[in-house]
Ligand code: AMP
């Protein structure tokens with residue numbers, strides 16, 4: 612598998628600040644939907660695939676999501692094979708429903724210890740909950756279950772039930788000793804779910820494997836989580852589409868295109884999983900403060916970040932915050948370096964200023980959120 616041009620390799624991993632540049636004229640749709648189960652879908656991605664090199668592509672179904680790994684270069688086959696195996700292992704380890712997982716063991720009080728990837732995800736989750744003022748909150752799992760999302764037996768719980776469950780949630784009730792790997796819950800009914808960060812963590816892991824194999828060009832698509840790995844084989848940027856959240860089942864419909872390299876783009880949206888009752892849509896992202904599905908005028912949030920783990924937790928948190936609070940959060944956040952694209956339910960697109968020049972909107976001129 613030869614490449615016509617030798618690419619500069621970023622051997623130290625992704626730089627802290629993602630690189631963006633002017634948009635390429637042509638966008639070829641090559642990958643479509645991913646995702647989850649009915650009734651909603653995950654986001655989609657459109658990319659330029661150079662025609663003069665052959666990628667190695669492998670499909671994986673893990674974490675309830677269709678995933679596609681694409682790599683270019685001599686070691687591409689080995690890299691995607693190892694990455695696939697690792698994704699299946701991560702799926703098993705991080706699942707809240709798989710009885711052999713460490714998360715299941717914690718939730719059912721079969722063990723109070725975690726290790727390896729589970730410990731890394733828990734550690735990141737505790738940090739990112741703090742960073743987001745607990746808008747990202749892995750302890751909402753009892754509420755997620757009450758709304759029927761894990762079993763797809765959807766229901767609207769009573770206000771009384773939600774009130775009771777809220778008293779068994781909250782990150783303050785979880786303590787994690789990183790040295791021993793011990794997790795302590797404040798009460799017996801608390802449970803956790805790393806679903807809002809697991810795919811982002813997995814994309815970091817796959818990117819790490821690609822780097823180990825010396826891959827300099829690839830795409831990692833884990834549902835609504837995309838990693839534009841390196842740059843295209845001709846050295847130019849990837850063009851990654853933000854799914855049109857109003858037409859989730861149409862892979863050719865996008866709200867805009869981000870031109871980027873060495874970057875993670877992670878989307879949370881009500882369209883990805885939801886149910887409708889009495890004409891009202893209830894989505895899978897729960898406001899940890901009310902116990903109800905987030906419903907604040909946003910259709911989707913795409914976070915553009917140099918870290919998949921951070922991007923995933925942030926996309927969930929920003930979705931719950933809503934546009935106004937999320938914009939303030941972005942303006943004042945010193946601890947994470949990210950940009951964001953927001954699509955509102957009145958079909959407007961808002962982008963943070965760091966990405967404004969590399970984002971091409973399909974929904975008219977986007978509003979730019981600036982720090983000034
Ligand atoms: P994402 O698609 O990354 O936004 O993650 C949504 C998933 O994370 C849901 O399906 C739930 O399992 C879980 N979840 C829901 N609300 C939250 C929240 N506020 N913080 C953390 N995890 C959540």
Ligand code: MG
Nearest residue numbers: 807923924927
């Ligand atoms: Mg997330």
